[in-house]
Amino acid sequence: MNRYLLPLGIFIVLVVFLGIGLGLNPREVPSPLINKPAPVFELAQLHQADKVFATKDMLGKVWLLNVWASWCVSCREEHPVLLDLARSNVVPVYGLNYKDQRDAALAWLKQFGDPYALSVMDGGGRVGMDYGVYGVPETFVIDKAGVIRYKQIGPVTPKALSEKILPLVRKLQSS
Amino acid sequence: MKVCLFLLLWLPIFTGAQIAQPTPDDPVANKRAVAMAERLRCLVCQNQSIAESNAELAVDLRRQIREQIAQGKSDDDIFGFMIARYGDFVLYQPPIKPVTYLLWFGPLLLLMAGIFMLIRYLRTRDRQIEEHELSSDERLAAQRLLNESEGPR
Numbered sequence: 183m184n185r186y187l188l189p190l191g192i193f194i195v196l197v198v199f200l201g202i203g204l205g206l207n208p209r210e211v212p213s214p215l216i217n218k219p220a221p222v223f224e225l226a227q228l229h230q231a232d233k234v235f236a237t238k239d240m241l242g243k244v245w246l247l248n249v250w251a252s253w254c255v256s257c258r259e260e261h262p263v264l265l266d267l268a269r270s271n272v273v274p275v276y277g278l279n280y281k282d283q284r285d286a287a288l289a290w291l292k293q294f295g296d297p298y299a300l301s302v303m304d305g306g307g308r309v310g311m312d313y314g315v316y317g318v319p320e321t322f323v324i325d326k327a328g329v330i331r332y333k334q335i336g337p338v339t340p341k342a343l344s345e346k347i348l349p350l351v352r353k354l355q356s357s
Numbered sequence: 358m359k360v361c362l363f364l365l366l367w368l369p370i371f372t373g374a375q376i377a378q379p380t381p382d383d384p385v386a387n388k389r390a391v392a393m394a395e396r397l398r399c400l401v402c403q404n405q406s407i408a409e410s411n412a413e414l415a416v417d418l419r420r421q422i423r424e425q426i427a428q429g430k431s432d433d434d435i436f437g438f439m440i441a442r443y444g445d446f447v448l449y450q451p452p453i454k455p456v457t458y459l460l461w462f463g464p465l466l467l468l469m470a471g472i473f474m475l476i477r478y479l480r481t482r483d484r485q486i487e488e489h490e491l492s493s494d495e496r497l498a499a500q501r502l503l504n505e506s507e508g509p510r
Contacts, residue, residue, distance in 0.1 A: 211400060214444040281413070307417055314442035316400035316414050 213314055213333045220247070220322065220330045221312035225302035228279050228287055235276070235302045237328060244354045246275045246347070247322040248298070248338075249310060251282040252290035254318040260337035261294050267343065268297035273351045277301030280310045280318055323347060325354045386426045393422050393432060397439055397447050406449065 215221075224236040248264060250257045268275055277298035279287045284303060291301075304310050313322065323332040332350055334342055394408035401412035407419055418439070425435050439447045451457050491499065 208403060211444055211446045214441060307413075311417060311421065311442060314444075316443065 209317065210335050211316075213330075213335075215314055215322075215330045216333060218330060220324045220328050221309070223302075223304075223309045223312070225278075225304060225309060228277070228284065228291075228301035228303050231284070231303075235300060237324075240276075240324065241328055242326050244273055244326055244351055245299075245324055246273055246351075247278055247313075247324060248275050249278045249280050249313070249315050249318050249320045249322075250301075251280045251318050252286040253282065254280075256337045257319045258294065260319055260339070261297070263338050263340055263343055264297040265295050267338075272348065273355075274299040278309060278313075279303050280315060281305060281307045321347070323350055323354070326357075386423070389432070390419070390422045390426055393435060394419050396449055397436075398449055400443055400447065 220237060222237050224234050227233045227235050246267075264275055267273070275298055277300070279301045282303070282305065287301070287303070291298075302309075307315075313320075317335055319337055321334040321338050322330050325331050331354060332346065334347065338347065391408055395406050397407040397418065399405050399407050399410035399412055399415040399418075401414050402410050405412075405415075407415045407422075409415075421438070422435055425438065430438075436448070445451050445457075451460060453461055
């Protein structure tokens with residue numbers, strides 16, 4: 183009896199590990215930028231190309247930076263969630279229009295609605311690279327001191343919003 | 358007018374040349390860039406290196422490597438740039454640090470566990486085999502059997 187116990191134990195441990203492994207999403211690579219200062223940028227705005235938006239304008243506020251593009255299919259999936267969030271006025275959402283064309287981006291916002299306080303254009307994707315963007319959409323929660331506190335990889339789901347992002351935003355706003 | 362048009366025709370070449378500049382013709386730098394790209398994982402298609410992948414991000418990062426080589430950055434600087442943005446995950450060969458100890462030394466641990474178990478098994482087996490001396494009768498019987506089988510030949 184005893185001699186079967188050890189292999190059985192090893193087998194169970196393996197199964198548990200494999201089970202955990204199956205539940206993980208390999209697409210979600212933990213960002214090294216969490217709890218680090220958000221990379222500073224100054225970019226031209228999407229709607230008013232002659233105006234710039236700089237991250238330093240946002241110091242003292244909690245805000246979301248949402249990376250989006252008109253060519254991005256999953257962005258359509260999260261868009262209603264962002265529109266709802268914008269309507270609630272809880273936290274401002276700024277858009278980083280990633281590797282996109284101005285006309286296409288503007289047309290896209292016209293078609294699906296514009297949840298953004300404003301969007302900036304990152305046509306070359308350089309700012310995206312600084313933020314370690316590899317799968318659009320991505321959303322960053324940035325605190326009053328300009329530190330990245332959370333990164334959502336892939337679409338913002340209602341669940342992620344209500345369970346992670348909003349509680350975190352409230353906590354950061356009250357601190 | 359014609360001269361003007363003629364000059365305009367040349368314009369794309371000059372502007373184009375400027376955009377294409379980051380790709381160094383220097384074969385040494387080229388080799389370095391490729392070697393580095395092969396050691397970096399593409400985050401979009403995770404089973405390919407940046408050198409192999411045609412994902413847009415991989416193309417951007419390849420260009421980034423070349424640009425930084427042209428700026429005279431060292432390999433460590435460039436890997437540092439990638440790690441700061443995408444984490445250790447971009448490296449195919451993860452660095453040795455406390456969180457990766459199990460990854461690096463786990464196989465060794467398993468090997469040692471295997472050796473330990475083998476030794477233990479051999480020892481118990483040793484104990485289970487009882488050596489017992491043959492009596493003189495048994496010895497004779499064995500001799501007879503041996504002779505029998507050799508006999509007819």
